[in-house]
Amino acid sequence: MARRVVLAYSGGLDTSVAVRWLMENHGVEVIAVAVDVGQDADAGSEQWELIRQRALAAGAAEAIVVDAKDELAEEYCVPAIRANAKYENKYPLVSALSRPLIVRHLVAEARRHGADTVAHGCTGKGNDQVRFEVGTRSLAPDLDVLAPARSWGMSRADSVAYAAKWEIPIEASAERIYSIDENLWGRAIECGAIEDPWAAAPDDAYTLTRIRTAEPASVVVGFEAGVPATLDGATTSVRSIIEQLNTLAGARGFGRIDAVENRRVGIKSREIYECPGALALLAAHADLEDLTLERDMAHEKIRIEHRWAELVYDGLWFSPLKEALDAFVERSQRHVSGEVRVRFEAPGLCTVEGRRSTVALYDQHLATYDAGDAFRHQDSEGFVRIFGLGVTTWAARQARRERP
Numbered sequence: 001m002a003r004r005v006v007l008a009y010s011g012g013l014d015t016s017v018a019v020r021w022l023m024e025n026h027g028v029e030v031i032a033v034a035v036d037v038g039q040d041a042d043a044g045s046e047q048w049e050l051i052r053q054r055a056l057a058a059g060a061a062e063a064i065v066v067d068a069k070d071e072l073a074e075e076y077c078v079p080a081i082r083a084n085a086k087y088e089n090k091y092p093l094v095s096a097l098s099r100p101l102i103v104r105h106l107v108a109e110a111r112r113h114g115a116d117t118v119a120h121g122c123t124g125k126g127n128d129q130v131r132f133e134v135g136t137r138s139l140a141p142d143l144d145v146l147a148p149a150r151s152w153g154m155s156r157a158d159s160v161a162y163a164a165k166w167e168i169p170i171e172a173s174a175e176r177i178y179s180i181d182e183n184l185w186g187r188a189i190e191c192g193a194i195e196d197p198w199a200a201a202p203d204d205a206y207t208l209t210r211i212r213t214a215e216p217a218s219v220v221v222g223f224e225a226g227v228p229a230t231l232d233g234a235t236t237s238v239r240s241i242i243e244q245l246n247t248l249a250g251a252r253g254f255g256r257i258d259a260v261e262n263r264r265v266g267i268k269s270r271e272i273y274e275c276p277g278a279l280a281l282l283a284a285h286a287d288l289e290d291l292t293l294e295r296d297m298a299h300e301k302i303r304i305e306h307r308w309a310e311l312v313y314d315g316l317w318f319s320p321l322k323e324a325l326d327a328f329v330e331r332s333q334r335h336v337s338g339e340v341r342v343r344f345e346a347p348g349l350c351t352v353e354g355r356r357s358t359v360a361l362y363d364q365h366l367a368t369y370d371a372g373d374a375f376r377h378q379d380s381e382g383f384v385r386i387f388g389l390g391v392t393t394w395a396a397r398q399a400r401r402e403r404p
């Protein structure tokens with residue numbers, strides 16, 4: 001029996017060509033696995049069936065579609081929200097969150113179909129190869145990994161010709177403008193005119209964040225222990241909250257990121273992202289933490305958050321440090337419950353206008369400058385004197401030195 005390879009299949013040119021290329025060059029049977037992480041918000045089951053048929057037409061022995069939209073929301077976006085995760089303070093980890101999920105399904109299908117190898121369509125220059133391979137090896141050190149697009153040496157035109165030769169039905173044209181990766185959490189756009197970091201990103205790079213209304217919108221996001229739970233009071237799935245915020249915020253032009261980023265492989269790259277729902281939820285969650293986390297906890301958590309985002313960006317989702325940091329974050333979220341009112345307004349504004357919680361640490365009797373003040377002003381005198389004792393002593397000594 002031929003060896004079996006499980007391929008992460010997108011339905012695009014590269015992975016369609018990869019099906020046939022793996023068969024021809026490695027003599028293997030290919031099981032194509034397409035994972036729906038919300039890359040096409042409008043795609044119905046017919047569209048996914050078309051993608052499945054394309055894999056079979058390319059020669060796959062089997063083609064499987066997995067609907068993982070809720071899984072992405074609940075098991076990957078939620079931890080990212082609770083960790084306020086933004087790589088290099090900007091990027092909410094769109095692609096980095098979906099890769100470990102896809103890897104989990106690839107490994108599960110490899111076990112189910114008796115495959116000894118996992119394959120992906122990434123090139124040698126990006127982070128996604130790192131995430132696929134390190135992720136696979138952390139879950140299944142016995143599996144091999146193949147990366148055909150890293151070794152076949154075909155240009156895009158070569159791939160189109162290869163597809164034509166094997167009668168693989170593809171929609172792509174010989175040249176493409178951008179390389180796009182998309183899911184529920186946002187959209188990453190690379191290549192083309194974007195590669196010049198001085199040039200403004202062309203308008204056609206954006207799709208989710210086009211202004212479609214001048215009407216401002218306010219929405220109340222409710223959290224339970226750091227997990228988004230309600231929208232305007234109605235209990236809704238995390239996935240639906242993300243989708244609704246994508247629409248609400250995106251239609252008012254909010255959610256664009258234009259940044260130069262440090263890839264794991266040592267390259268600096270100019271990236272455009274559209275993450276309306278993600279950035280809105282992250283802003284709301286962080287704001288609720290300001291209301292509910294004790295000061296030392298809040299400050300320590302910020303240190304951990306950068307590390308968490310870096311580990312996830314680097315493909316170390318399944319790693320002992322990430323697991324330990326998850327435990328810290330999880331514990332920190334026990335009282336991050338309450339509501340945050342967020343307002344969106346064209347062109348591209350997102351403002352937190354209010355927050356409330358039954359477990360808020362904000363105490364108006366302590367904070368107020370008006371009547372009802374419960375703060376013990378007389379305690380401050382001694383506190384401030386002792387707090388400043390170190391620098392007071394230092395300053396007195398300096399003065400003596402300066403005037404001997």
Ligand code: ARG
Binds near residue numbers: 094190
């Ligand atoms: N730079 C981002 C990241 O590393 C986006 C990657 C997008 N992937 C793609 N195949 N276009 O997570």
